[in-house]
Amino acid sequence: MNGFNQKTGTAAQPQPSLVPNPIVDPELEQALVDFRLSVHAWSEAEFNRPRTARLPVHSAWRPMLAWALGCMVVAGAAGGGLYEHHRETVERQLAQQRIAHEKQLAAQKKAQEADENLLANVDNDVSRSVPAAMEPLAQLMEDNGTN
Amino acid sequence: MVGECVENTTEAVNLRGMKASTRVMAAGTGIEPMAAQTAEELSAQAFARIVETHRPQIFRFLLASTRDIDLAETLTQECFLKAHRNWTHFRGESTAMTWLMRIAINLQKDHWRNRRMQFWRQTRSNAVDVDEASEWLPSGERTAEQQLLAREQVGRVWKVVEHLSARQRTVFLLRYVEEQELGDIATATGLSEGTVKAHLSRALAKVRAELGGKR
Numbered sequence: 001m002n003g004f005n006q007k008t009g010t011a012a013q014p015q016p017s018l019v020p021n022p023i024v025d026p027e028l029e030q031a032l033v034d035f036r037l038s039v040h041a042w043s044e045a046e047f048n049r050p051r052t053a054r055l056p057v058h059s060a061w062r063p064m065l066a067w068a069l070g071c072m073v074v075a076g077a078a079g080g081g082l083y084e085h086h087r088e089t090v091e092r093q094l095a096q097q098r099i100a101h102e103k104q105l106a107a108q109k110k111a112q113e114a115d116e117n118l119l120a121n122v123d124n125d126v127s128r129s130v131p132a133a134m135e136p137l138a139q140l141m142e143d144n145g146t147n
Numbered sequence: 148m149v150g151e152c153v154e155n156t157t158e159a160v161n162l163r164g165m166k167a168s169t170r171v172m173a174a175g176t177g178i179e180p181m182a183a184q185t186a187e188e189l190s191a192q193a194f195a196r197i198v199e200t201h202r203p204q205i206f207r208f209l210l211a212s213t214r215d216i217d218l219a220e221t222l223t224q225e226c227f228l229k230a231h232r233n234w235t236h237f238r239g240e241s242t243a244m245t246w247l248m249r250i251a252i253n254l255q256k257d258h259w260r261n262r263r264m265q266f267w268r269q270t271r272s273n274a275v276d277v278d279e280a281s282e283w284l285p286s287g288e289r290t291a292e293q294q295l296l297a298r299e300q301v302g303r304v305w306k307v308v309e310h311l312s313a314r315q316r317t318v319f320l321l322r323y324v325e326e327q328e329l330g331d332i333a334t335a336t337g338l339s340e341g342t343v344k345a346h347l348s349r350a351l352a353k354v355r356a357e358l359g360g361k362r
Contacts, residue, residue: 038284046206
């Protein structure tokens, strides 16, 4: 560091420039010399300044908040997915139940209609076919009906 | 600080610093451990000397480039750490100072590149203000008026340096602050001498214009 200190020791005296093609403008040259001296002085002061090491201050709430938000987002996404899946399953089951119920009703209705038709046919057939013993009575009823 | 760096790195130098020729010469003899140890010690001592000699200059260059004291210190530490890791690969083709300066320039480039890439991070710039930087001027034997004038001119030069491109600034600082030869600047920056001259010329023209325009 001795050599380093020597550089700034000569202070304000314009030092000969090392530039191969010297700058003709004396003011510019002086400004550059002053600039060099200034940087040297500043650097020397900062280099020799004693410093205390500071531990970086970690604020705990930031990562905690980040983790909490992250967890909430993950939980929300997973919960939403699960809820959606459950809702679709329930709707599908209800639709299936509704279709099955409608089919059942249709089948019952069909069966009922078939029974009614059968009974009507039976009634018709029964009403037309009269035992021989009842033939005179039936003839009488028909006559009464026409009269 | 220098002591810390050397102490921490001595072991690694010892492991790597031993030359192959030393091992061959000493093979099969009883002096092998002693010779190896001597080579290691010499290597470590050489590196310690280099750290002691060039650390202020590297720090100064980085401070002038960044105007950030903490950053300049950090990059200086990194520079010597990197230099230590590659110490065995240093063949002496250029001076140690030029070699170290090249490492420092590359580290600085990497730093700014990383900072640009990590723009989303909360980055805090500790760069010292130009006016504050120009306050540093040895009083010498000047009058108060001369001091004031000199400070003003230094401020103007800082202002120009601030607006130079990274490459122009590097070349300008190496030339007019570190007083390096054009060949050394070319080696340190990886540019040709012609390019270095061109950058210097442009930078100088800007300084001249700044000083001339506000005269």
